[in-house]
Amino acid sequence: MSLFHTLPIFLCIIFFTSTTTSTTLPPSSPSFPSGLSYHIDCGSPTNSTDQFNTTWLSDRYFSGGATGIVSEPLRFRHGHEKTLRFFPISSGKKNCYTIPNLPPSRYLLRTFVVYDNYDGRSHPPSFDVAIAATVVFSWRSPWPQSLARDGAYADLFATITASSEALICFYSFATDPPVVSSIELFAADPASYDAAAIGKNDSVLVNYGRLSCGSKQWGPGFSNDSDRFGRSWQSDSDFRTGRSKVRAMSTRSRISGTEQKPNYFPEKLYQTAATAEEGGGVLEYELSVDAKLDYLVWLHFAEIEERVRRVGERVFDVYINDDNLTRVDIYKQVGGFAAFTWHHTVKNLSSSVLSVKLVGVVGAPLICGIENYALVPSDPSTVPEQVVAMKALKDSLRVPERMGWNGDPCAPTNWDAWEGVTCRTSKNNTALVISQM
């Protein structure tokens, strides 16, 4: 079972902990550029290795807070899901994890968050999460019951530039203590997902659905299978709508054009597919989204049916939110047993649903995977010299923890600046500067 929730602003993909199926050891997957990945078990005093041979580091790099443990630890499969760090208001309104010494690159950041009444107050907290200066997730009380009890994974791609550190900050609403159970970072190729053309390299790609069609959930943290960037893939079955009967297909044959720079899409993704049962059928998917954002939709195809061996034997049209965008003949594009991808940016979406519909023209439509990312523009940070100066000031003044002088002094702008600090945007509008103290 897996489910997809959307909370008020950005919250994304949800994997229930109960979906974990594999218990065997995986080959450890090297990631780009240097096999770099970090797995932090928030709230845990010890390092550990899980059943997928992933090394989890004891809790570190946090600005404050305290540790907790879920109320029913036996219901959770992984050690890193049972312990958590929370940030009571006595630690200040803003708290961060600062992961140092990261080579500038694009990274997949994945968090696991659960409440499970760890504090006995039966009140899942409201809080925001930001990466650098950009707010990416908003948790608002009350959470759906299953989410509060089972927790959720959420992930995104973000670029870490010259600062060489990942700054992941939590901002408390009212006096609610933010919570986090694990934080993972996987290096990804800086040019992945057409970074230069889409969002000028600096948008954050927040995962609103990453589906593997005709398959169960798989990927790092969920199965024995590897994915170079740490992407995990959900089953498409809960997202299908429409009346056509759908058939799952799979093959063990090699698929060419997979695992290639810059996206390194795994071969396994193309070895299963969903197809409509009858010729001329329709395949339909619906993903929950938040309105007023742009979305990057990435579709994956491979002709994995032996009998389709000529151009024109399987042809279908791709509709996104009822716009006919392209006609696909996989065999014509790449031949049989080869990966074909197509992507499209949906601008300023006005609905809370994104629909992907494949309509057969000749034969039945077929699809292997769907990815959907909100393109969240990066917000400006405080100019670096002032950040350095303010940190020095914080140390020399011994500013108490409850003042919450953590992370960037001014950013994100939707949160309060550090207490006692007033900020404005710089004249060129690309940075924040301190105007008053």
Ligand SMILES: *[C@@H]1O[C@H](CO)[C@@H](O)[C@H](O)[C@H]1NC(C)=O
């Ligand atoms: C999981 O990985 C191990 C170690 O590489 C391998 O021996 C095993 O066959 C894999 N299991 C599955 C179900 O793929």
Ligand SMILES: *[C@@H]1O[C@H](CO)[C@@H](O)[C@H](O)[C@H]1NC(C)=O
């Ligand atoms: C697990 O990881 C360690 C080092 O990270 C490696 O030496 C070992 O071979 C791995 N084991 C398996 C079964 O993949």
Ligand SMILES: *[C@@H]1O[C@H](CO)[C@@H](O)[C@H](O)[C@H]1NC(C)=O
């Ligand atoms: C955990 O592992 C890290 C990196 O290998 C090491 O620096 C640290 O001392 C270890 N921490 C504990 C509590 O064993």
Ligand SMILES: *[C@@H]1O[C@H](CO)[C@@H](O)[C@H](O)[C@H]1NC(C)=O
């Ligand atoms: C975006 O990143 C690519 C790959 O790293 C680089 O070649 C390009 O110059 C960058 N473009 C911008 C606008 O920063």
Ligand SMILES: *[C@@H]1O[C@H](CO)[C@@H](O)[C@H](O)[C@H]1NC(C)=O
């Ligand atoms: C859908 O769009 C494609 C490409 O623009 C076009 O070739 C095709 O005829 C269109 N389909 C319909 C049913 O209009």
Ligand SMILES: *[C@@H]1O[C@H](CO)[C@@H](O)[C@H](O)[C@H]1NC(C)=O
């Ligand atoms: C997005 O669409 C809404 C109406 O749906 C409009 O009011 C708003 O100005 C648009 N924003 C952008 C950036 O185009």
Ligand SMILES: *[C@@H]1O[C@H](CO)[C@@H](O)[C@H](O)[C@H]1NC(C)=O
């Ligand atoms: C914009 O202004 C800030 C602060 O004055 C400066 O640090 C930064 O380099 C400027 N950026 C550009 C692109 O001019």
